[in-house]
Amino acid sequence: EVQLLESGGGLVQPGGSLRLSCAASGFTFSTNAMGWVRQAPGKGLEWVSTINGDRTYYTDSRFTISRDNSKNTLFLQMNGLRAEDTAIYYCVKEGDLGYFDLWGRGTLVTVSS
Amino acid sequence: DIQVTQSPSSLSASVGDRVTITCRASRDIRTYLAWYQQKPGKVPKLLICAASTLQSGVPSRFSGSGSGTDFALTISSLQPEDVATYYCQKYDDAPLAFGGGTKVEIK
Numbered sequence: 001e002v003q004l005l006e007s008g009g010g011l012v013q014p015g016g017s018l019r020l021s022c023a024a025s026g027f028t029f030s031t032n033a034m035g036w037v038r039q040a041p042g043k044g045l046e047w048v049s050t051i052n053g054d055r056t057y058y059t060d061s062r063f064t065i066s067r068d069n070s071k072n073t074l075f076l077q078m079n080g081l082r083a084e085d086t087a088i089y090y091c092v093k094e095g096d097l098g099y100f101d102l103w104g105r106g107t108l109v110t111v112s113s
Numbered sequence: 114d115i116q117v118t119q120s121p122s123s124l125s126a127s128v129g130d131r132v133t134i135t136c137r138a139s140r141d142i143r144t145y146l147a148w149y150q151q152k153p154g155k156v157p158k159l160l161i162c163a164a165s166t167l168q169s170g171v172p173s174r175f176s177g178s179g180s181g182t183d184f185a186l187t188i189s190s191l192q193p194e195d196v197a198t199y200y201c202q203k204y205d206d207a208p209l210a211f212g213g214g215t216k217v218e219i220k
Contacts, residue, residue, distance in 0.1 A: 037157075045149070045157060045200050047209040057207040090156065098204030099147035099162045106156065
């Protein structure tokens with residue numbers, strides 16, 4: 001079955017760090033661009049980061065995207081977290097040119113003291 | 114950075130109505146535009162890429178049009194199962210960006 005399964009979300013204090021993981025299955029992970037999209041409670045979708053080959057793209061330098069092709073796993077390291085980073089973080093597989101054709105169920109990150 | 118603006122932010126229509134949602138990019142993005150549907154409590158789903166290419170399994174009452182800066186998503190005959198929030202997304206280049214969303218309800 002083609003799927004993405006995120007983990008690593010949770011409650012973190014402001015200024016803290018968190019590492020999200022996304023386990024991919026059912027497709028050739030290593031040849032696909034992958035990314036993260038987030039959605040704050042009751043708000044719209046926001047692109048966070050993309051990794052395509054050895055190139056990475058971000059909206060925010062506090063975040064670092066990486067991947068382990070041997071384990072079919074995508075990561076998002078988030079540092080210096082703020083209350084406004086509270087959101088569901090979705091792992092996404094990108095289509096040929098940057099649209100998102102497969103979404104995980106998401107993992108909730110809550111930044112609060 | 115290129116901005117993407119959707120309108121309206123919400124709409125209410127009757128079953129069987131034709132519904133159109135528009136998306137405007139602040140600069141030319143050719144046809145690098147996708148549309149997504151997010152039903153309440155669910156994960157977003159890709160409906161259309163390349164402005165007008167319907168994804169497999171998406172009902173034919175959905176269609177996309179446009180190029181350059183102006184785009185539209187049309188539902189030819191609104192059905193109860195189409196209640197959702199719809200988002201456009203530009204992907205010509207980083208940073209990728211979504212529109213603010215359009216919430217579609219049944220009158």
